[in-house]
Amino acid sequence: MIAGGAGYIGSHTVAELLGKVPDGEIVVADNLETGHKEAVLGGKLYVGDLRDDEFMERVFRENDIEEVIDFAAYSLVGESMTAPLKYYANNVGATLNLLKHMEKSGAKRIVFSSTAAVYGEPEQTPILESSPCVPTNSYGQTKLAVEGMLKWADVAHGIKYTSLRYFNAAGAHESGKIGEVHNPETHLIPLVLQTANGQREKLSIFGNDYPTPDGTCVRDYIHVTDLAAAHIAALKRMRERDESGVYNLGNGKGFSVDEVVNVCRDITGREIPTEICGRRQGDPAVLVASCEKATRDLGLEPRFGSLEKIVETAWNFHVNTQEVSV
Numbered sequence: 631m632i633a634g635g636a637g638y639i640g641s642h643t644v645a646e647l648l649g650k651v652p653d654g655e656i657v658v659a660d661n662l663e664t665g666h667k668e669a670v671l672g673g674k675l676y677v678g679d680l681r682d683d684e685f686m687e688r689v690f691r692e693n694d695i696e697e698v699i700d701f702a703a704y705s706l707v708g709e710s711m712t713a714p715l716k717y718y719a720n721n722v723g724a725t726l727n728l729l730k731h732m733e734k735s736g737a738k739r740i741v742f743s744s745t746a747a748v749y750g751e752p753e754q755t756p757i758l759e760s761s762p763c764v765p766t767n768s769y770g771q772t773k774l775a776v777e778g779m780l781k782w783a784d785v786a787h788g789i790k791y792t793s794l795r796y797f798n799a800a801g802a803h804e805s806g807k808i809g810e811v812h813n814p815e816t817h818l819i820p821l822v823l824q825t826a827n828g829q830r831e832k833l834s835i836f837g838n839d840y841p842t843p844d845g846t847c848v849r850d851y852i853h854v855t856d857l858a859a860a861h862i863a864a865l866k867r868m869r870e871r872d873e874s875g876v877y878n879l880g881n882g883k884g885f886s887v888d889e890v891v892n893v894c895r896d897i898t899g900r901e902i903p904t905e906i907c908g909r910r911q912g913d914p915a916v917l918v919a920s921c922e923k924a925t926r927d928l929g930l931e932p933r934f935g936s937l938e939k940i941v942e943t944a945w946n947f948h949v950n951t952q953e954v955s956v
Contacts, residue, residue, distance in 0.1 A: 631657040631658075631659060631689070631697070631698045631699070631737075632644055632647075632656065632657070632658045632659070632673070632698075632701065633659050633660070633680055633698060633699070633700045633701060633728060634659075634660055634665065634700065634701030634702030634703065634743075635658035635659065635660055635665070635670060635673070635675075635699075635701065636658065636660035636662055636665025636666055636667060636669050636675070637660065637664060637665040637669075637701055637702075638799070638810050638854065639701055639743065639799055639854055639857055639858065640658075640660070640665065640699075640701035640702075641665070641669035641670060641671070641808050642803055642808065642854045642855055642857070642858045643699060643857075643858040643861050643862070644656060644658060644670055644671060644672060644673055645671050645672075645803055645805075645808065645855075645858070646855060646858040646859055646862060647672075647673075648671060648672045648673075650862070653672045653673060654673075654674065656673030656674065657673060657674050657689065657693050657695060658670050658673045658675045658676065659676045659678065659680065659685075659689055659702075660675070660676075660677065660702070661677065661678060661679045661680075661702075662677055664704075664812075669808050671807065671808070674693070676688070676689050679724070680702050680724035680727055680728050681719075681720075681723050681724050681727050683727065683731075686727060686728070686731045687731070690731050690735045690737075695732075695735060695737050696737055696738070696739065697737065697738075697739040697740070697741075697865055697868075698728065698737060698739070698740045698741070699740070699741045699743075699861050699865070700725055700728060700740060700741065700742050700743060701743045702720075702724050702725070702728075703720065703721045703724070703743065703772070703773070704716065704717050704720050704721060704769070705745075705769060706769070706814075706816065707769050707770075707816075708816070710767050710768040710769035710772070711767055711768060714768035717768050717769060717772050718768070718772055718775075721769075721772035721773065721775075721776065722772050722775050722776055722779070725742070725776045725779065728740075729779065729780075729783050729789065732789055733783070733787045733789065737789070738788060738789055738790060739789070739790050739791075739865060739868045739869070740780070740789060740790075740791045740792075741791070741792045741794065741861045741864045741868075742776060742777070742780060742791055742792070742793045742794065743794060743796075743861075744773045744774075744776070744777060744793045744794055744795045744796070744876075745769070745770060745773050745796065746795055746796065746797045746850075746878070746880075746917060746919065747765055747766075747767060747769055747770030747773065748763045748765055748770050748773055748774045748777070748795060749762070749763055749764070749765075749770075749795075750762075750763070750764040750765050750766040750770065751764070751766060751914055752914060752916075752917065755884075755916050755917075755918050756882065756918045756919055756920035757918065757919055757920060758878075758920045759795070759876050759877065759878055759920075759923055777876070780793060780874070781874075784874050790868050790872060790873060790874050791874045792864035792865075792867070792868060792874065792875050792876070792877065793875075793876045793877070794857075794860060794861065794864060794877055794879050795876065795877065795878050796852060796857060796860075796878070796879035796880065796919075797849065797850040797851070797852060797878070797879065797881075797917060797918075797919050798817070798818075798849050798850060798852065798880075799851075799852060799854050799857050800817070800819045800851045800852070800853065800854065800940050800944060801819075801853040801854050801855065801934060801939075801940040801941075801943045801944050802854065802943045802944050802946065802947035802948075803854075803855065803943070803947070804943055804946075806943075806946045806947050806950055808947070809943075809944060809947030809948070810854070810947075811948075818849070818887065818890055819851070819894070819940070819941065819944055820948070822890060822891055822894045823894060823898070823941075823944055823945055823948045824948070825902050825903065825904075826894060826895075826898040826900040826902050826945075827898075827900075827948055827949060831903070832903040832904060832905050833891065833902060833903065833904045833905070834904075834905055834907045835887050835888075835891075835904050835906050835907065836907050836908065836909055836910045836913065837906075837907070837908065837909035837910070837913065838888075839909075840909075840915040841915055842886055842915055842916060843886065844886050844888045844889070845888075846887035846888045847886065847887055847913055847914070847915060847916070847917075848884035848885065848886045848915065848916040848917070848918065849884060849885065849887075849917050849918075850880035850881055850882070850883065850884050850885075850917060850918045850919050851881060851885060851890075851937060852879055852880050852932075853932065853933070853934035853935075853939065853940050853943070855933060855934060855943075856930070856932045856933060856934055856935070857879060859930070859933070860877075860879050860924065860930055863928040863929060863930060864877070864928060867927060867928060875927065877923055877927070878919040878920060878921055878923065878924060879919065879921065879924055880918065880919030880921055881919075881921070881932070882918070882919060882920065882921040882922075883918065884916055884917070884918040885937050889937070890937065891904060893937050893938055893941050894941055894945075896938075897938065897941045897942055897945055898945055
């Protein structure tokens with residue numbers, strides 16, 4: 631079962647599963663509040679809310695669900711600060727109800743979509759899984775709360791979990807059928823490409839006086855298809871070893887805002903006007919993952935490891951098809 635499987639990362643995970651397992655064995659549950667039905671390229675789609683007991687009972691009754699990948703969450707950091715109760719009700723409440731129905735039905739494995747936001751302001755770079763978790767926004771705090779809930783569900787009910795703390799998901803499916811467009815859009819690469827495509831007049835760069843080589847913030851980007859593959863690898867490891875774990879997912883390499891813009895200029899052949907604005911409160915200078923543990927335990931070999939490839943797939947989606955915006 632893919633919870634939130636009509637969203638950006640969830641839909642790419644469904645696409646990655648197709649061909650690896652029979653289509654009829656993939657169950658997608660999504661309320662379509664932020665996801666899109668057209669983004670689900672296969673499997674059985676159930677439209678409903680994870681917090682709805684009647685809906686969840688139907689999904690589990692009609693399918694022999696053994697494993698769950700949970701993407702269902704609100705994820706706008708700014709909104710999480712102005713509407714924290716909304717985020718707790720959905721991000722914690724939905725997974726709480728999901729775990730309740732897993733325990734009732736006997737499903738014993740879950741991969742949880744967590745976030746680097748659980749770390750807050752990092753004390754070291756690259757960030758290790760053992761680094762302190764001190765979230766600076768309620769979005770990160772809700773994800774950390776769920777991680778704690780998963781730990782105790784394992785202790786009490788034997789539900790094994792893998793929590794994947796990922797950094798900046800980016801790119802699009804190589805077919806160009808699905809990709810990343812949020813409303814409102816807050817992620818750097820689609821914002822840059824929207825500017826290249828004439829949808830925005832200019833790109834705002836928030837601060838160029840950080841202690842980095844070019845003064846702009848440095849972030850770690852991972853292609854969404856590689857991210858999807860990591861979720862499938864996490865399931866495989868739990869089947870084989872019957873143990874829980876926590877992993878960072880990223881490239882292990884940071885790219886500055888200026889570097890991202892320049893790569894986008896090269897790929898698109900467009901000018902991409904920019905303007906320098908003041909820093910945003912709470913933006914760390916550098917966020918880069920240590921991915922050694924995930925590489926060792928999950929055997930990950932990125933198919934789209936370069937920033938150029940990430941941007942190429944995103945641009946292909948933006949200009950050529952843009953069939954489904956998720």
